Amino acid sequence: MDFHTLIQILDSTIRLATPLLLACLAGLYSERAGIFDIGLEGKMLAAAFFSAALAAMTGNVWLGLLAGIAASLALSALHGLASITFRGNQLISGVAINFLAAGLTVLVAQDWFRQGGRTPALSGNGRFAPIDLPLADTLRDVPGLGPVYAELISGHSVLVYAAFLAVPATWWLLYRTRFGLRLRAVGENPAAVDTAGVSVVGLRYGAVMICGVLCGIAGAYLATALQAGFVKDMTAGRGFIALAALIFAKWRPWQAMWATLLFGFLQAVALRYQNIDIAGITIPVQVMDALPYILTVVILAGFVGKAIPPRAGGEPYVKER
């Protein structure tokens, strides 16, 4: 593998890791506040469809992004209502949201566009274009660092940069602000937060809404930046991979970034090398495609050491004396 191929694979890694990273951070906010969210997948899918639909209808990708976030927020609000206000089972609410999104997106897509459950292909202002960072072209020919800057770092859509900036921002919010302290506390022991005179419900809704926004961006990125339009089930389990990455990262933001980059890397390798010959045996494409999912299973089976989730996670808060 030469240097140029490596750069290309890493470039592709960043693109593929971005939706995972956004969804992983989304899950981080929610779960740190004690609300388990397996509905990341459904929220991303809904956001992907509505962002592509609005972008296709208006030709403006920013309106598409807003529509995607709004759709994801609506599902977040539903999850919040079920699991915070009505103290329902968070897993069941999440599963319901996944089913709802999977069915609804295709149904509405067919009704609106009549293209077999897709949106029309996006082009021009209907998509997020790559951004060339300053001096990218000038530095391209500098040996070594030139291609790294010009191809790896420059030339991504604005959402990619936003996703990676969200990592330090999340870290700062979590560990350096009052909101972060309370958010972490409410996921560990909501009674402590309640007796300290802070609203458990308010904090948890706040976290679930942040989760909604991030999932919305992740979905919009899939349909309007990574791809050019919505197709059925286009999230392809990314919401669940993001959850595995979240466990892998033990609910910490920097580790979440590395974990999602690892998954993105596997996806990039699978895309690049459809068939690999090792010692005369051809590994079929399906094996490569399955790699990220296999890693997910391995992680969830507990091969990464003990991951202790937020202690109050999944438990509705009932005030007792």
Add this chain to the structure above:
Amino acid sequence: MNASATPPAIELRGISKAFGPVQANRDISLSVAPGTIHGIIGENGAGKSTLMSILYGFYKADSGDILINGRKTAIPDSQAAIRAGIGMVFQHFKLVENFTVLENVVLGAEDGRLLRPSLARARRILKDLARDYGLDVDPDAVIEEIGVGMQQRVEILKALYRQAEILILDEPTGVLTPSEADQLFRILHRLKDEGKTIILITHKLREIMDATDTVSVMRRGEMTATLRTADTSPEELAELMVGRKVLLRVDKAPARPSRKVLQIENLRVADDKSVERVKGIDLDVHAGEIVGIAGVAGNGQSELLELLGGMRPGTGTVRLNGAVLPLEGAGADGQARRRAGIAHVPEDRQREGLIMEFHAWENVAFGYHHDPAYQKNRLWMDNAALRADTERKIGKFDIRPADAWLTARNFSGGNQQKIVVAREIERNPDLLLVGQPTRGVDIGAIEFIHKQIVALRDSGCAVLLVSVELEEILSLADRVVVMFDGRIMGERLPGETDERELGLLMAGVGSQAA
């Protein structure tokens, strides 16, 4: 208002609160002078905690007024209680386990949106509080790594950091060693000397007598009396709590121990996390004696009981009536132990002693459902016989309500325990294991359960009692063995020792190794 008289720090006027048909508090009035320690005593379910939850804004009273320093104050939520200068130390601490002391103190009382200035200020204030009240705690220690005594200090610090002038403590000594409890009371006295008002909720008469200036007694949701502590006696308080005369000391004849029933040699038991909890103990229990194991919770007593009850494997030698008991694998389960003649009243009756959603008569069968008396034939159980047996036990043990069809959850703590005790004692076992027989049980039922245990002893049963209540051990046991960190620290006769000496042994200090 008379200028010379200070208004009471807290005054309650006609507070009532009902949960559905249950009247938890009925027309309660109370007045606590500033700078005093006021005790509130009552049985479980008397309404003490409800009253304090109203004062801390957890519940809203159906009627009545709260006056703080003579001014009528509405307390709709905890924030309002904190603003009114009320701090609460709950029985179960409200701390974030993986946060530091400093973070727990600051949580909810931050200065601004950024954390660092808040933490820096809190660090300074904690230093001052430590100096003023003797409340030394390492601000950077993580909660789950410090002991319960320290955790309780953090709760007090949280209240003081919020500038509480009135401190409510709910059963504060339940988890403490006697020496930790002494330290707590020293701190409370210093707080009182600084002008703070303290309300102490407890069911321990001795604490009321030792620590308080005035005391109120609650029974069945009503405030039955408020007295000056100096003018009353434990006997009078107990009678006010229960509504009849109560025997505070267990009335029993001297033990007449005979043959060795239980012989334990070099026993080792690990807990669920494979941490060794019982680290090689030797112990004999004779027929006709009660051996009490004292110790702070978590020093291996639970694991010892669970091993003997067949709930947990271990290594070493255990003999029952001379025959070696298997300690792991087949024949080491609860069923085998019961067949061998060991009855077990487990420590946590709600999780190990009963199935809360099952009827009383179903619970009476557990562990003994193979009893031929309960079988109609090889296939069917004789539920009618089982129910008849339950009715008989209900009568004999005065279980209320007297309804075999009620689910275990619907009995009070004391009556739940009576169901378990009735089931286990009625078998005339050779060895009775009893864990925390009176935890969360009201005084009347305690008296009854103690009598039953003594009666069983007198009939020749060996009894091994584990309790964190020293008073209970001292009054019930014929021999006291103290466990600390999985080892036996010493053995004493109840008549020849006191809580002080046992307390030191329980803390692992000054011992003759047994």
